Amino acid sequence: MLRSLDIRDMLLIDRLDLDFRPGLNVLTGETGAGKSILLDCLGFVLGWRGRADLVRNGASQGEVTAVFDLPQAHPARPLLTEAGIPVGDELILRRVNGADGRKTGYINDRRASGEVLRALSETLVELHGQHDDRGLLNPRGHRLLLDAFAAVDLSAVRSAWVERREARAALAGAEANLAAAKGEEEFLRHAVAELDKLDPQPGEEAELDTRRRAMQGAERIRGDVARALHALGSEGAEGAMLDAGRWLDGAAERAEGRLEAASAALQRALIELSDAVAGVESALEAMEFDPRDLEKTEERLFALRALARKHDVLADELSGLADELRARLSRIDAGEGDLARLTEAVAAADAHYDAVASGLSEARATAAKRLDAAMAAELAPLKMERAVFETVLSDAEPGPEGRDAVAFTVATNPGAPSGPLDRIASGGELSRFLLALKVCLARGNDALVLIFDEIDRGVGGATADAVGRRLARLAEGAQVLVVTHSPQVAALGGHHFRVAKSVTDGMTTSRVTALNDPERIEEIARMISGETTTSAAKEAARALLQG
Numbered sequence: 001m002l003r004s005l006d007i008r009d010m011l012l013i014d015r016l017d018l019d020f021r022p023g024l025n026v027l028t029g030e031t032g033a034g035k036s037i038l039l040d041c042l043g044f045v046l047g048w049r050g051r052a053d054l055v056r057n058g059a060s061q062g063e064v065t066a067v068f069d070l071p072q073a074h075p076a077r078p079l080l081t082e083a084g085i086p087v088g089d090e091l092i093l094r095r096v097n098g099a100d101g102r103k104t105g106y107i108n109d110r111r112a113s114g115e116v117l118r119a120l121s122e123t124l125v126e127l128h129g130q131h132d133d134r135g136l137l138n139p140r141g142h143r144l145l146l147d148a149f150a151a152v153d154l155s156a157v158r159s160a161w162v163e164r165r166e167a168r169a170a171l172a173g174a175e176a177n178l179a180a181a182k183g184e185e186e187f188l189r190h191a192v193a194e195l196d197k198l199d200p201q202p203g204e205e206a207e208l209d210t211r212r213r214a215m216q217g218a219e220r221i222r223g224d225v226a227r228a229l230h231a232l233g234s235e236g237a238e239g240a241m242l243d244a245g246r247w248l249d250g251a252a253e254r255a256e257g258r259l260e261a262a263s264a265a266l267q268r269a270l271i272e273l274s275d276a277v278a279g280v281e282s283a284l285e286a287m288e289f290d291p292r293d294l295e296k297t298e299e300r301l302f303a304l305r306a307l308a309r310k311h312d313v314l315a316d317e318l319s320g321l322a323d324e325l326r327a328r329l330s331r332i333d334a335g336e337g338d339l340a341r342l343t344e345a346v347a348a349a350d351a352h353y354d355a356v357a358s359g360l361s362e363a364r365a366t367a368a369k370r371l372d373a374a375m376a377a378e379l380a381p382l383k384m385e386r387a388v389f390e391t392v393l394s395d396a397e398p399g400p401e402g403r404d405a406v407a408f409t410v411a412t413n414p415g416a417p418s419g420p421l422d423r424i425a426s427g428g429e430l431s432r433f434l435l436a437l438k439v440c441l442a443r444g445n446d447a448l449v450l451i452f453d454e455i456d457r458g459v460g461g462a463t464a465d466a467v468g469r470r471l472a473r474l475a476e477g478a479q480v481l482v483v484t485h486s487p488q489v490a491a492l493g494g495h496h497f498r499v500a501k502s503v504t505d506g507m508t509t510s511r512v513t514a515l516n517d518p519e520r521i522e523e524i525a526r527m528i529s530g531e532t533t534t535s536a537a538k539e540a541a542r543a544l545l546q547g
Contacts (some may be wrong), residue, residue, distance in 0.1 A: 001479045002125070002449045003090075004067045009059035010044070010097070011037045012501065012510040019514075024475035026482045026493030027512070028523055033499045034510030035483045039127070039453060042066065045095045046125060047105060047117025054097050065094045068124055074447055076123040085110050091124075093117065127451045128434055137421055137430075143364075143406035146391060149441050150367030154401055157360050160353040161400040167349035171342040178335040181328060188329050191311070195322040200304055205315035208301040215294040232277050241270055353398070360402045365393055368406075371440060378436035381466040383459070384429065387412045389436075408437075431455040432467065439470045442477060449479045456486040464488040487527040491544035496520050520545060 007016040012034050029035050043050050045064040055062040068091040070076060080087045085107050094106040095117070105112045107120070147154065181188075230236060245266050252259045308315040331338075368391035375389040388411045396405035411418040412429060421433060435455055456467045468489035474480050475494065484490055496515045501508060515523055521541045522533065529537035 001069045002066060002481070003069055004065075005038070005042060005045075006065040007038075007041045008063040009056040010041050010054050010062040010064060011056060012508055013037060013041070014056060014059075014509050016510075016512055018497070018512055020479065020481070021495050022475075022479050023494035024472050024480045024482065024492065025495045025497065026484055026490045027497045027499055028484060028490050028527060029499030030501075031485075033501045035499045036453070037510055038499070038512065039451065039483065042125070042451075043127075044097065045093050045105075045117075046121035047095070047114040048121065052101060055099050060099055062097045063094065065092065067092050068449075071447075074123070076120055079116075079120055079123065080107070083107070083112065083116050085112070093120075123447065124449060125451060126448045127453065128438070128455060139405075139407050139420070142391075142408050143401070143404065145408075145437070145441060146364055146367060146371065146406050147401075149371050150363055152360060152363050152367070154360075157353070157356045157402050158400045160349070160356040161398070164346075164349040164353040167342070167346045171339070171346050174335070174338055174342050178332065178339065181332045181335065185329070185332055188325050188332070192322065192325050192329060194307065195318060195325070198303060198307060198318075200307070200315065200318035200322070202316050202319055205301065205304050208297055208304070212294065212297045212301060215297065228280055232273060232280060238270070238273055238277060241266060241273065245270070357398065357402045361393070361404050364402075364404055364406070368393060374440040375436055378439055378470070379432070381462075382432040382436060382470075383463040383466075384412075384432055384436075386414055387429070387433075388418065389433065390418060431457065432459070432463075435467060435470055438474060442474050449481065450474060451481045451483075453483045454485065455482070456484055456489050460486065461488075468492040485527065487524045487541065487544060490520075490524055490527060491541070491547075496523065498523050517545075 001022055002020050004020065005016075005018045007013045007018075009015075018038075027035050027038065040050055040054065041064045044054055045066045068076075070087070070089055070091045076091065077087050080091075088108070092106075092108055094109075096104045098104075103114065105114060105117050107116070232238060234242075245263065248259050248263050248266065252263060304315045304318065308318055311318070311321055313321055371391050372389060379385060379387055379389065390409050390411075392407045392409055394405045394407070396403055408421055409418040410421055410433060421430060431454075435452070438450070452471065455471075456464055459467060464486040465488040468486065469492060471480055471482055471489060472492045472494075482489060482493070490496060496519075498513050498515055498519070499510060500513070501510050503509075513519075521538055524541035524544060525533045525537035528540050
């Protein structure tokens, strides 16, 4: 609900504080008094695009503040949360317009762009007039209006649409992948055969490299080790030391003990020499290898490295690459089977969507008949009993909200061709069509403030009374603001505001005054009789107010 509207230095308004209430709020005044200025100012604070010259002449800036009550389930709350704006039970919109044309908006004292204000306004206010182009005249919104009247749940068709879209995307992706894979099938088969033939193992390159280096090293030093063994063996040091020992043993008996220490040392040296010979022999045996082993090791090592370079991977990654390429080949081999399965899934998703969309179409067709009947009942009191309102359903491209196009058409006279509202109906007729439709669609939703700008223009008498009673009915479930020139409509208002223009010291300003009961009689009498208020007009005003 719009609780208050404060305007400072905007157009003809220097200072204005307005408090609105639930129900039907009517604004009246002479033509040119400034009623449309209030709507301009409200549109400005809501971020709507409008006239540029809003700042009052002589003022440095203009400012408008609108305060809304925000119930817990109000649709504005998610938008505020998404924008990072604190949310409470009160929503304060403020927008400043500098004399240079620069505009600055605030939501709950946080800076906000015009785009955010406009998005928020869609959840707060709905403006209708003779040139309404957002609801009734916009064919793109007709399906939404019909769905609101039918109270249909679109979750099933939306879910079916997502399922259908995902199934088709999966099939298209599989077809594209299979086509791409088939393009490299020959390469894959050759590469897998080459890898399978070599059968590379993780860690094999390092092992082969170590073995190759060992054999190459053994080949370089084996000759020196063999010569050392020969020098230490029986034909070298060991043989000479054994001969020396035998000679010393033969001479020991005659040396009277002088050779015992030397003989013992020689024995110890022979033992160490024997250990040295055994170690050298062992080392020489370890260096034994078949030259063909070195050749085979080098061939496999070089083959591994060449294949790794060919596929631009490390040698240790060849085994994993083989697994990957085999998997890609398997997908090609299994691709036809996958396509068959995915094609069946698409067919099932299409059938499910068709069933749900057909059910939705039937519900819309039934609701369209009910809406047409309800509109006929509403149009008769509005002196349009000869007009025919028809909700036309036609086929449209399938989508998340079904496959129906909805258009509201009218024929204003019997035998006249029907057509779109904006081409067939005149301004006054269009206003009454709009009001009838709003009454039919009303469901006690007080989230939106409904504003009707001179929707009763061009009608009077019983028709104006019928318009007023329908506005009052709408106001039972929502806050309604009406700018009107009709005394019948004004008399049905729960709260009455008069807009008047005055000139003080050469400066023209507009004032808005909340009227009490005696003042309402005077204002409605003025609306009936014009400039000169007669006693008969006052009596008529009292009669209208008494219903």
